Amino acid sequence: MNLVWFRNDLRLDDNPALYKACQQSDSVKAVFIATPAQWSSHHDAPVKLALMHAALQNLAGNLAQLGITFDLLEAETFDDCPQLLEVFCNHHGITRVWFNREYPLNEIKRDQQVIHLLQKSGIETFSQTSDLIVPEPLSNQQGEYYKVFTPWYKAWMKQVSSSPVRVLSSPKAVGPALKVKPIPIFGDQSAYRRDLWPADEEKAQQMLMDFIQKRSDHYDEHRDIPSINGTSTASPYLATGILSVRRCLFEIQQHCDLKGADWRENAWARELGWREFYRNLIIGFPKLSRGEPFKAETQAIVWEYDQSQINAWKNGLTGYPIIDAAMRQLQRTGWMHNRLRMLSASFFNKLMLHDWHIGETYFMENLIDGDFASNNGGWQWSASTGCDASPWFRIFNPTRQSEKFDPEGTFIRKMVPELSSLDNRHIHDPTPDQRERLAYPLPVLDYKSARERVLDRFKTCLKPG
Ligand SMILES: Cc1cc2nc3c(=O)[nH]c(=O)nc-3n(C[C@H](O)[C@H](O)[C@H](O)COP(=O)(O)OP(=O)(O)OC[C@H]3O[C@@H](n4cnc5c(N)ncnc54)[C@H](O)[C@@H]3O)c2cc1C
Incomplete structure (x- = not known):
């Protein structure tokens, strides 16, 4: 039995951990672990947690259609995750656990502890890349991590251009559709504007395509004017993983190709680059996760x-x-x-x-x-x-x-x-x-x-x- 552990990747589309777990076995379960004390120490906003909760409800429904049961587990902090997962795996006869990597320091430590404990119990773990377009942080000719965006971006574009961005489709069903269990509520839902930020993966994808097809050609001209809806507003979906960043890059590349434009000149693709640059920095310089200034x-x-x-x-x-x-x-x-x-x-x-x-x-x-x-x-x-x-x-x-x-x-x-x-x-x-x-x-x-x-x-x- 395979287990997919969802974290900041609350989607079916282009989800390597889910895709591979389903490819490997027709017996798949899924979990998400709510960690309220950890979220609070990371200062996660109630509105973000409410969006995550709504996204999990949608995800559980989509997984049920594929024959995958979903459970919401609860721990206080990341430290409690290894044991909780071990107990869950032993109880359900799970032998392989799949998840997509996260990069801030506490998340990396949590994953190391999980891998260590599960492996001791004879459970295999597989971590995948889903939140980066280029899987490893880039370094310069001296073997040092880049500290300046422009040379980093050139190196990044070279890598991205050398092989086309590949996105995975949603996995095929592993079994008959199941009934969906309601998900226990976590966090305070009161400030969450569902009208502005619908949590369904399908709606988030529609919003992305709407931006790319109708507004992205004017992005450069409109992006600095707050009274215009000139940017994608994809950030809540990227932060929670309702949308895949690779999907975003793939779609803008396709759009540029169709127009006969070079995606490497595209201002919106460059912003996805800034996102990835900051991810490279937190991987390369763990002091940032400890609250230290870079300089x-x-x-x-x-x-x-x-x-x-x-x-x-x-x-x-x-x-x-x-x-x-x-x-x-x-x-x-x-x-x-x-x-x-x-x-x-x-x-x-x-x-x-x-x-x-x-x-x-x-x-x-x-x-x-x-x-x-x-x-x-x-x-x-x-x-x-x-x-x-x-x-x-x-x-x-x-x-x-x-x-x-x-x-x-x-x-x-x-x-x-x-x-x-x-x-x-x-x-x-x-x-x-x-x-x-x-x-x-x-x-x-x-x-x-x-x-x-x-x-x-x-x-x-x-x-x-
Ligand atoms: C002080 C400060 C704090 C910020 N805090 C956050 C944050 O907590 N979360 C967050 O996602 N972004 C943050 N940003 C970056 C940026 O403001 C938002 O990503 C952007 O406004 C989101 O709107 P959008 O999705 O319409 O962006 P678009 O202009 O459509 O850009 C597409 C995507 O590219 C990424 N992106 C765009 N600009 C940046 C940038 N400058 N840095 C990193 N990634 C970028 C985002 O993922 C964004 O969704 C911050 C910027 C500043 C100056």
């Missing part, structure tokens, strides 16, 4: 700490309309547009000079697409502590950025409705009178002096010797 010298930066400013940022009440619109989008939908993640992170760790770890945690606690590698990468990029990060003297001016990327204030009007009556000029920076009349706060900081303070702080703290 050790940035540990010398002295951060400010002002709880009232932090609260204003979290609640979308900084008095900077574009930042408040961004933070309210996160609260309302569980998702934030990439340009706004860059602006709100820069506002937090540059202009407010707060430790990026606090912002990183808050994002994880609220994002439906919370993904350790991409979130850590994004925050360290923004704080200039990461490898290939934004230079420390690059500080976004929120008002100028707002004028550039939301010129008519369309996005601000939607998310900060109290400002919707303002004209296109004042919507980015209302006058004190307008703020008072509309009950909108005064700015929590003065951009010019905040900019000088952060430049001075980085210069002083990063001084050699």
